[in-house]
Amino acid sequence: xxxxxxxxxxxxxxxxxxxxxxxxxxxxxxxxxxxxxxxxxxxxxxxxxxxxxxxxxxxxxxxxxxxxxxxxxxxxxxxxxxxxxxxxxxxxxxxxxxxxxxxxxxxxxxxxxxxxxxxxxxxxxxxxxxxxxxxxxxxxxxxxxxxxxxxxxxxxxxxxxxxxxxxxxxxxxxxxxxxxxxxxxxxxxxxxxxxxxxxxxxxxxxxxxxxxxxxxxxxxxxxxxxxxxxxxxxxxxxxxxxxxxxxxxxxxxxxxxxxxxxxxxxxxxxxxxxxxxxxxxxxxxxxxxxxxxxxxxxxxxxxxxxxxxxxxxxxxxxxxxxxxxxxxxxxxxxxxxxxxxxxxxxxxxxxxxxxxxxxxxxxxxxxxxxxxxxxxxxxxxxxxxxxxxxxxxxxxxxxxxxxxxxxxxxxxxxxxxxxxxxxxxx
Numbered sequence: 001x002x003x004x005x006x007x008x009x010x011x012x013x014x015x016x017x018x019x020x021x022x023x024x025x026x027x028x029x030x031x032x033x034x035x036x037x038x039x040x041x042x043x044x045x046x047x048x049x050x051x052x053x054x055x056x057x058x059x060x061x062x063x064x065x066x067x068x069x070x071x072x073x074x075x076x077x078x079x080x081x082x083x084x085x086x087x088x089x090x091x092x093x094x095x096x097x098x099x100x101x102x103x104x105x106x107x108x109x110x111x112x113x114x115x116x117x118x119x120x121x122x123x124x125x126x127x128x129x130x131x132x133x134x135x136x137x138x139x140x141x142x143x144x145x146x147x148x149x150x151x152x153x154x155x156x157x158x159x160x161x162x163x164x165x166x167x168x169x170x171x172x173x174x175x176x177x178x179x180x181x182x183x184x185x186x187x188x189x190x191x192x193x194x195x196x197x198x199x200x201x202x203x204x205x206x207x208x209x210x211x212x213x214x215x216x217x218x219x220x221x222x223x224x225x226x227x228x229x230x231x232x233x234x235x236x237x238x239x240x241x242x243x244x245x246x247x248x249x250x251x252x253x254x255x256x257x258x259x260x261x262x263x264x265x266x267x268x269x270x271x272x273x274x275x276x277x278x279x280x281x282x283x284x285x286x287x288x289x290x291x292x293x294x295x296x297x298x299x300x301x302x303x304x305x306x307x308x309x310x311x312x313x314x315x316x317x318x319x320x321x322x323x324x325x326x327x328x329x330x331x332x333x334x335x336x337x338x339x340x341x342x343x344x345x346x347x348x349x350x351x352x353x354x355x356x357x358x359x360x361x362x363x364x365x366x367x368x369x370x371x372x373x374x375x376x377x378x379x380x381x382x383x384x385x386x387x388x389x390x391x392x393x394x395x396x397x398x399x400x401x402x403x404x405x406x407x408x409x410x411x412x413x414x415x416x417x418x419x420x421x422x423x424x425x426x
Contacts, residue, residue, distance in 0.1 A: 016084035023078045031071040062115070065108040072100045091156060099150045106146035110139050130198055133187035133235075136218035140180065183219040186236040196221065196238060196245060204243035207233045254337035254361035255370045261381060262353035263319070264393040270315045275389070279321060282387075284328035292316055292324075319346075322388040323356060326381060330360050335373035337361040353393030 076097035079090055117135045120126055152159040190196050196213055202223060203210045211225035221238060223231045249255055271279070280289045296314045306312045326344040330336050340361040347355035358381075362373045382392060 016082060019082040019084075023075065023082060026078060027071040027074045030074045062108050062111045065104055065111060068104050069101050072097045072104070076101070095153050095156055099153045102146055102149050102153060106142055109142050113139055113142075126198070129191055130216040132216060133184065133191075133218040137180075137184055179219060182236045183234075186239045187216070187218060189239055190216070190235065197247065201246040201250065202238075202243055203246070204233060204238070204241070206241055207231060207237060207243075209233050209243075250365045252340075253365065254340045254363060255365045257358055257360050257362060257374050257377070259374070259378065260347060260355035260357040261378070261385075262355055262393040263385075264391040265349060265354050267389060267391045268317065268319045268354070269389065271318055271321060271389075275318070276316060279387070282325070284325050284332065285321065288324045288328065289316070289321070292321075318388040318390055319354070319356075322385070322390060325384075325388070326356070326358065329380070330358070330377070333373075333377065335362055335364070335369075335376065337363040352395075 076094050079085070079093045079097070082090075113135055117132060120131055148159055196202060196216065198213055198216060200213045201211065202213055204223075209223040209225065209231040211223050211231070213221060214224050214230075215222040216235070219235060221233045221235050223233060225231055276289060276293065279285050293316070296316065300307045300313045303312055323344050323346070327342075330342050330344070331338065336342065337360070342360040345357050345359065347357050349355075358377065362370050364370060364373070385392060
């Protein structure tokens, strides 16, 4: 051993080479040997916990990243023991190894923060209070601090000196991180006011978004549209621009039906005694017609001799009776929510007919169930219109005109319809 020391003392260059080789071998041993043993031991201990048995969480391998520190630590600690190296080279190698350690620690902290986010998202409160934006801000802060420390280490300067110069760069940093700062503020506003949650159905026409919110991040909100496309909405747009959130409707337990039947105004008229007798046998009209006829008879008796003029009397109309039928039909329908607004009302007439609007709520908010109930209601109402002597309005088609020209041939009817002078006196 003394002979080896003597030999190395006589040949300084050989001593330097041997020391460097020994240091590299120690680093390799730390990388493959010690790190492997350490990982095996730690993974065995962690495997006995819930985290260790969770495959999704194990993908964020914090332990493996931390284990990468071992060879860098060996080099940083051992390079000072290598004889014959210039001080500048010693400083560069040591600082580089220390910078690598700082970078590895920052990456490990980032993976640990991702694990925290994953675990939090499994809790029910995560839908109402997502933290992904804060997680991203935290990771950015960690990486910025790591970058400052790495630069200070490589330059062999105190981090305080670098940080003192950041004050003059504040305006530049604000400009560079403008979107991040705006996104952070918007995320805080959305979270504090509970404007949007993951799972909400939102509709933002200005952003071409109409679907379910699947992610709320620092800069963006991802919306899965009903056609299965993904729209990425800048999070600040949900604060500065109007959008519709359907969550209150889903939580209320009822979804609104607001649709009108367009009735042909030429079919509106009074009901005859025969019509009243026939309609009074309909279940949904029994009590209504009994009460209505009693009310009308009392009013007409009060007219005295003037009741001999039909225009002076009050009579039941088919449109009023149909409206009462619709109201009672909705009250008896099992798919209509009876605890919310329910009515059938007339809207202002138009050239397209007299709108009789159905305004009610279904007792389900599921899309398929809602459409089924709505279709069932209008299927029945359209089909029962003839019982009241009413007809739905629709613009006349070519077949309607041909039906009114039975004595004109096909070609003549077509020419007559196409002529701009059709129907005018010769």
